[in-house]
Amino acid sequence: MDKMEELAKGIVCVCVGAMRKPCCDKQDTNKGAWSKQEDQKLIDYIRKHGEGCWRTLPQAAGLLRCGKSCRLRWINYLRPDVKRGNFAEDEEDLIIKLHALLGNRWSLIAGRLPGRTDNEVKNYWNSHLRRKLINMGIDPNNHRLSQGVPRPRNTENNTSSSATSSGGSKVKKPYTSKPVKSIRKDMDQVSDAGSCLEDDPSSRLPDLNLDLSITTTSANNSHSHKICLQDKDRKQNELIMDTSRDNECPVSPTLLLFR
DNA sequence: AAAGAAATCAACCGCAGCCCG
DNA sequence: GCGGGCTGCGGTTGATTTCTT
CATH class of the missing domain: 1.10.10.60 (Homeodomain-like)
Known part of the structure; x- marks a missing residue:
């Protein structure tokens, strides 16, 4: 069912070339929990180049993730100023x-x-x-x-x-x-x-x-x-x-x- | 000790708004 | 003013952990 939907979406996208592109090519991206290596790659890249341009970041950083996923991971977990632990x-x-x-x-x-x-x-x-x-x-x-x-x-x-x-x-x-x-x-x-x-x-x-x-x-x-x-x-x-x-x-x- | 239930939290998805050409 | 692309936001899901029976 899901595969059929994906397929149908793909066909539609091909037929209507002007349609909005998905945020990432889902076939080529990892999903789920981040590995330590992925985290490190993201940290290293952002330390060097700073935040922003999330769409192009994954490719530039050598990550098989979509930009959204990178942004979320950075903001919610990897950013150095993130305070973790119980709420006061x-x-x-x-x-x-x-x-x-x-x-x-x-x-x-x-x-x-x-x-x-x-x-x-x-x-x-x-x-x-x-x-x-x-x-x-x-x-x-x-x-x-x-x-x-x-x-x-x-x-x-x-x-x-x-x-x-x-x-x-x-x-x-x-x-x-x-x-x-x-x-x-x-x-x-x-x-x-x-x-x-x-x-x-x-x-x-x-x-x-x-x-x-x-x-x-x-x-x-x-x-x-x-x-x-x-x-x-x-x-x-x-x-x-x-x-x-x-x-x-x-x-x-x-x-x-x-x- | 094991199984099931409940709680927690990281991550995904889709939409809306902003910006720029 | 309009349309497309990108980003950010909020809702939701699902895996994992913890607790209870």
């Missing part, structure tokens, strides 16, 4: 807040997390944070308190569970109320992220073509993120997301967003 609690909070603001714009979110890639943030959201919010009774798609999901009885328990998920050891099944597959089904039933902003015109975001800059300030026990939203007209608005963790506020910083 700060980073988790920031992702949740930015997701509430921006929706699934992973590259924008990742851009605010030094050393993190969009793919990593996306994976982390889908595997950890989504469930975390669900468990807290928050709809991860629109960041509203959801009615169908039981509210947390003890906030402290929930915040502590969040700490474990971001901690050093891998804690499996921190939020076992729902298997992933059923969560994915749920996704179909609720609107996209940010939709809550759409059904409430008063809270609609002005324009998401924003220049976001975030500064993290930590002093003593207080902790806050300042987010500067700069729109196309260079009109700047500052949004302070107070995530202070002092004793007055035993609630997870995450929930402050929904107050």
Whole structure:
């Protein structure tokens, strides 16, 4: 079936010469996991020539990969400034807040997390944070308190569970109320992220073509993120997301967003 | 110890937007 | 203004790892 489709595509491409070329000649490219040699070739080439021109890079670097694949491998894994390992609690909070603001714009979110890639943030959201919010009774798609999901009885328990998920050891099944597959089904039933902003015109975001800059300030026990939203007209608005963790506020910083 | 289930993450795919001729 | 090429993004898949029974 697949081969027939490929064949058919090929025939069509030959017949209509002006048609858009595929990003690479799939017959001549490797797929799947990268070998160490391939990684090294890519690193060496980019060190010499720099990033860019992904389409011609594989051939120039002697790689049997398509340009897209090279770019992805470099950005997500090989780039020297890629930060690997568990997400800090700060980073988790920031992702949740930015997701509430921006929706699934992973590259924008990742851009605010030094050393993190969009793919990593996306994976982390889908595997950890989504469930975390669900468990807290928050709809991860629109960041509203959801009615169908039981509210947390003890906030402290929930915040502590969040700490474990971001901690050093891998804690499996921190939020076992729902298997992933059923969560994915749920996704179909609720609107996209940010939709809550759409059904409430008063809270609609002005324009998401924003220049976001975030500064993290930590002093003593207080902790806050300042987010500067700069729109196309260079009109700047500052949004302070107070995530202070002092004793007055035993609630997870995450929930402050929904107050 | 083994098998099955669940979780994680790297990589692929297709589309949209930008840029340039 | 239009069309084609390239890049980047987000959704999805599938292999691998880890946990549970």
